[in-house]
Amino acid sequence: MAKQVIVIGAGIVGASIGWHLAKAGVRVTVISDSGAGGVATPNSFAWINASWGNPETYFRLRTRAMAEWTRLAGDVPAIPLAWCGGLCWDLPADRLEAYAAEHSSWGYGIERVGRDQAARIEPNLAELPDFALYVAEEGVAEPVTTTRALLADAERRGARIVTGTVQTLALSGSKVTGVVVSSETITADEVVVAAGAGALAIAATAGIKLPIETPPGLIVHSRPYKKLLNGLVLAETLHMRQTAEGRIIAGSDFGGGDPGENPEATARELFEATKAMLRGADGLELDFHTVGYRPTPADGFPIVSRADGVGGVYIAVTHSGITLAPAVGLFAAREILDGERDALLAPYALSRFAQ
Structure with missing residues (x-):
């Protein structure tokens, strides 16, 4: 009989794990309390990269994930994947060079560019850097559309998508046997906790302590506008890109910046700074801002593993969800099905925090 697995969380990570399990013939139930896209995913900058992949072991996981994006978009054509490139100068020149x-x-396709080349890559930048780095192979996948595409395809492959709030994990001795949703117990052979910031409270119901923080990140979104940006721009104090529907989204950092005491005011200042950085942006209007809570493990690296001492549960919580989702989905599904753990996941077990 096919294995039954419950995936808690319908953000990009949960959707990818659910899809990979469904593709492998598992009977999957994906449970989400906020509908497709989850909580962190809609507020994501959606940048697919291995730029911040230090140390090298983490870089290897990220570059593998970039390759898995191409595979996944081939399997699910509705995924809006674009390798638009990233232009970066948000460090002092000496650190940028190092x-x-x-x-x-390590083999990353970095090109050093001067002012003229930067102008050719992004002709609408009002201020051009003297020295920047360009990575043509970086890209973007509109996060909510991608998540919905994965869930729809998982459903087509037999997965069940349930909207509801997980109250607790159901335990029998030291094994998780299912979940309690709206006072009803759903049983499974394994439960995957991929609920982002919500994972903390859910895991705690089975006595599992997750060392994650959830810092807020403010991002501004313009109304749809004519095309001003070709790819991702990571300037000194501002990171921005333009979405497929023409919205400019920006943050003081791609993870979003500190909203401060008055998020409205912070958003307006950030938006004015964004407009000032772009030529031809006179008509650009602020539509809304979001404050996302990004699940960030204490050491900044992913937690993707089974939990020690508690059976039947698999944890997948990470900060770089958009970049890592296809690889995490593939590796988690394999480990859940046949116990085979990919070497690239070796550093990312929950047990590393127990020492």
Whole structure:
């Protein structure tokens, strides 16, 4: 009989795990309390990259994930994946150079560009850097559309998508046997906790302590506008890109910046700074801002593993969900099905925090 697995969380990570399990013939139930897209995913900058992949072991996981994006988009054509490139100058020149040398030595396709080349890559930048780095192979996948595409395809493959709030994990001795949703117990052979910021409280119901923080990140979204940006721009104090529907989204950092005491005011200032950085943006209007809570493990790296001492549960919580989702989905599904753990996941077990 096919294995039954419950995936808690319908953000990009939960959707990818659910899809990979469904593809492998598992009877999957994906449970979400906020509908497709989850909580962190809609507020994501959606940048697919291995730029911030230090140390090298983490870089290897990220570059593998970039390759898995191409595979996944081939399997699910509705995924809006675009390798639009990223232009970056958000570090002092000496640090930018050191970073470029390191990542180039690892095989990342970094190109050093001057003012003229930067102008050719992004002709609408009002202020151009003297020195920047360009990675043509970085990209973007509109997060909510991608998540919905994965869930719809998982459903087509037999997965069940349930909207509801998980109150607790159901335990029998030291094994998780299912979940309690709206006072009803749903049983399964294994439960995957991929609920982002919500994972903390859910895991705690089975006595599992997750060392994650959930810092807020503010991002502004413009109304749809004519095309101003070709790819991702990571300037000194501002990171921005333009979505498929023409919205400019920006943050003081791609993870979103500190909303401060008055998020409205912070958003307006950030938006004015964004407009000032772009030529031809006179008619650009602020539509809304979001404050996302990003699940960030204490050491900044993913937690993707079974939990020690508690059977029947698998944890998948990470900060770089958009970049890592296809690889995490593939590796988690394999480990859940046949116990085979991919070497790239070796550093990311929950047990590393127990020492």
